Amino acid sequence: MSLHDRRKAPTLTGPARGGAAVTIDDVTMRFGDRVAASNIRVDVAPGEIVSVVGPSGCGKTTLLRAVAGLLTPSEGSVQVDGETVDGTPEGVGMVFQHFGLFPWKTVEANVAYPLRLRGLPKEEIAARTRELVAMVGLSGFEKSYPHQLSGGMQQRTGLARALAVRPRVLLMDEPFGALDAQTAEVLRFELLRMWEEHPITMLFVTHSIDEAVLFGDRVVVLKGRPGRVHEVIDVALPHPRDRAVARSEQFAALRERVWSLVMSPDAGQAG
Ligand SMILES: Nc1ncnc2c1ncn2[C@@H]1O[C@H](COP(=O)(O)OP(=O)(O)OP(=O)(O)O)[C@@H](O)[C@H]1O
Ligand SMILES: [Mg+2]
Structure with a gap:
């Protein structure tokens, strides 16, 4: 089978995936009296991309900062390849919402x-x-x-x-959110191409449902403030995730499913 054929094949027969496993184990994040995220459990397999969507202020950035070792969970723990994160773990890179350059x-x-x-x-x-x-x-x-x-x-x-x-793990915090639509689109497909060449673990926070489905092997939908895991959707789209995939009926159906979950009332929250 040529490389070209292999890259057309579905996920499991695609290129070998690298990266570390990430376990977010019942993590609650608090700032004083304010709870930013509550009882979050997410397991990310090596080389898997897990997208995270949820309303503004539901604790997405806070959660990524805990995985990056920049914040300590108030309850629960984060493990990278089985080792509890305590300080900045080796091989974890983060791309920030507002670039975060010096x-x-x-x-x-x-x-x-x-x-x-x-x-x-x-x-x-x-x-x-x-x-x-x-x-x-x-x-x-x-x-x-x-x-x-x-x-x-x-x-x-x-x-x-x-x-x-x-990095064994790349933490993406709305990496294209502050960019114009055209630039974002170009960078999205460039990043996907890089990932197809060297698949590593990614936690991908975004407000774009299209982006969540395009990148994710799974999409975690958070709800409420503090954010809780509302639902996790499997995204069984083929690789490489290119424009053809983004135009497929399967993609459209998944986008609708994620959209309806994001828009549905949050049974777990008052107000
Ligand atoms: N350093 C901090 N000190 C106090 N409160 C904080 C701090 N960082 C975040 N918070 C609070 O935690 C909550 C979650 O914030 P966070 O930035 O994680 O949200 P988010 O889901 O990333 O939102 P957005 O989609 O707008 O980026 C908010 O209520 C916020 O005010
Ligand atoms: Mg944020």
Whole structure:
């Protein structure tokens, strides 16, 4: 079977999936008296993409920050490959909702930042940074500062920085939410192509139901404030997830299903 045939095949016979397993084990997140997310359980298999949708303020970013080790769960725990997260785990990269770049650092310094933190030799940092900048299509902009870049270019920088750690897990927090529709569409399919070449584990938070279905092997629908898991939908769409998949009837049916769940009243919540 040629590579081309294999990549047309459904998920389970597609390219071998890498990445780490992520377990969000009955996690509740609190800020003082405010509960941001309540009793969340999500298991993500190595190389699986799990999309997360839910209303603004239901705790999606908070949950990703717990997986990234930037916040500690108030109750429950997060495990990456069976190890409880305590501090920033190795090989977990996060792409932020509002890019989260250092405005005083150039593109190359932003991308190199996690490599410098790890104390890699200078030459290796320079070589890997060049490679990453090229991978996201920003060669020639190494010396530019974030304010000199378009939104799409800033988010490409954010993606390169997240990929710098050779992540086993990529945490995506509405990575295309702040971009214009056309740029978002281009980046979406570029990221999917990268993933098809090197499938790694992803938790993908988005407000776009289309995006959730396009990326996800499953879609977790959160509801309420604090957010709780309302339903988990399997997305048995074929790989690669390209434009043809996005135009299919199966895709449309899944989108409708997720849409109706998102719009349905939340039985578990008052008001
Ligand atoms: N550092 C913080 N201190 C206090 N409260 C916080 C903090 N971060 C988040 N919260 C609260 O936790 C709740 C969930 O916030 P979070 O940012 O996780 O929501 P979200 O689902 O990502 O929303 P959006 O879709 O708008 O990005 C909100 O009520 C918010 O006010
Ligand atoms: Mg958020």
